[in-house]
Amino acid sequence: MGTTGQGQRDLNEANGLAGKGRSGAGRVLAALRLAVVSAVTGAALAALVVGVILKDVPVFATGGGVLVLLILLAFLGGRRGAGRDEPPALRTALARIEDLRATGGETADVPVTFRLTVAPEPEDGRPAYRVRISQSINLVDIPAYRPRGIAVVEYHPEKPWDVRIVTRPTPEWSRRAEEAEIDSAPESSLVRDPDGGEGAWCLLVLVTLLAGAALVVLLFRGELFASDDSRGTPKESSSSSSASRTFSTSTTVSGPSSSLLALGRMRVTAMELEARVDSAYVTSISIEDHRMAVRGDSARPLTETVHLQSLPYELFPGLVREARTTLGVRDPESWRIDVTPGTGAEVGPRVRVTVSGEEGTAHLDADATGRITERRAVGEAG
Structure with missing residues (x-):
């Protein structure tokens, strides 16, 4: 089962560029949607606080209404997502182990980082590609995995980066793994999880949430500061001739x-x-x-x-x-x-x-x- 050749590399590169384009546009849209929702949420929360401080019922009601609307939209979105068709089942394939490295060893299950060349079945219509995964392997089973060896894996057809090594494959797949020969896919075919940067997403949520809250506070800064001044400082006479009271x-x-x-x-x-x-x-x-x-x-x-x-x-x-x-x-x-x-x-x-x-x-x-x-x-x- 070979996966090398110039035609194969060209196909990998074309699919990679197309996938990157689609995932890039999707990430931009997702970031914009998340930024808008976070900013609106921050503004609504700030409106609730400002409404309480200023005893301004319209401001308080606006903030509360927006929060209720966001919760309702999130609920409806969850219901709609739950009603969609079930995602396709995982596919089984063979993969060449390019490299592996154990990242710990204090327990019986050792975290191991693998670099694989996954070779999907011909009927899947997907060329071989590279992926980097991390999976816990029992200490006893680690000698069975070695560079240039063949392993049985499962992957998600719509998320090719979601790959898991099958530690107990069926006899049929074990036989195929022993007989198979898989060539390395080029580095350009490496796939990654487009949503893997969770830290960046959290930072985006925090920044836009604070920005929305700051905008509301700035809009009402006159009333807020005037309220604080009236509570914290005594009233002075506007004219020296004013009588005391x-x-x-x-x-x-x-x-x-x-x-x-x-x-x-x-x-x-x-x-x-x-x-x-x-x-x-x-x-x-x-x-x-x-x-x-x-x-x-x-x-x-x-x-x-x-x-x-x-x-x-x-x-x-x-x-x-x-x-x-x-x-x-x-x-x-x-x-x-x-x-x-x-x-x-x-x-x-x-x-x-x-x-x-x-x-x-x-x-x-x-x-x-x-x-x-x-x-x-x-x-x-x-």
């Missing part, structure tokens, strides 16, 4: 399960009050089970104010629990948190938790980090 406001949460001790509820309520008074700097904060109130004066220097978003609200429920259980009030009827600016040698705001019951009133003090600095149990002076 004082303000106070409060909000009440209702319902049996709407206590401000619920995780995250205090911070959300503080953000709402900040937006209402249009200032992040206040002179006092009071928090009860279902009510939060703030007071402020724009004429006060920043060192005599409290920044609403700088407080450790997530630690306040623990302070209330500590005050209700360790200060001698066996059945607390109410609790209250008062936050005021630090005075004298104190650094940062002062947090006081007061609890009341039949035994009387007790309190504990904490600093701006939630660390308890003083306790006053029932009956103690102070």
Whole structure:
């Protein structure tokens, strides 16, 4: 069974060029499709985040709708692919071992890299070609494979690079392998998996995903940065003759399960009050089970104010629990948190938790980090 000759080489080269042209165009189209889908996905995810930050329902709905559409298209594409005809069965052929190299040897199955010349059957209509594969071979069977030897292989007719050595061929194919003589195919006939560069595909997905997300953030950068500035810096008077203003406001949460001790509820309520008074700097904060109130004066220097978003609200429920259980009030009827600016040698705001019951009133003090600095149990002076 010979596979040499000038005509054979010309046919190999022609088929190789045609295959490379088709695979090249297919890879370009696949890359474009993947880039578009990744960019749209990144933009949709960014729209969801931007919509939440800006509380912009149309932006949030657009991002969510695009994500749902992408999921639906992926589902329909999978259904359509599942409904196609079954791929053709693997074909059996003989192959000449051009070279082999073991790449490991710590287990019974040793990874071996083969360079083969695959000679398909004449009825397959495919000329002989070269391929490089890696396959695990049992350590006992390795001596059976040697350069210029003949092996039985299986290959995919539509993916000629998908080749696997048959380690236990049938008696008929074993006999044919012993009798066959196969000439080496030229190097130009070497076939490779066009999708083998998985790292490049992953990089393409990552870059286009980030590009789509960055585009959405750039489109809304004005609103995002303006929102951050309004939360993080105090409002200054536009004219030196503008009079200072004082303000106070409060909000009440209702319902049996709407206590401000619920995780995250205090911070959300503080953000709402900040937006209402249009200032992040206040002179006092009071928090009860279902009510939060703030007071402020724009004429006060920043060192005599409290920044609403700088407080450790997530630690306040623990302070209330500590005050209700360790200060001698066996059945607390109410609790209250008062936050005021630090005075004298104190650094940062002062947090006081007061609890009341039949035994009387007790309190504990904490600093701006939630660390308890003083306790006053029932009956103690102070």
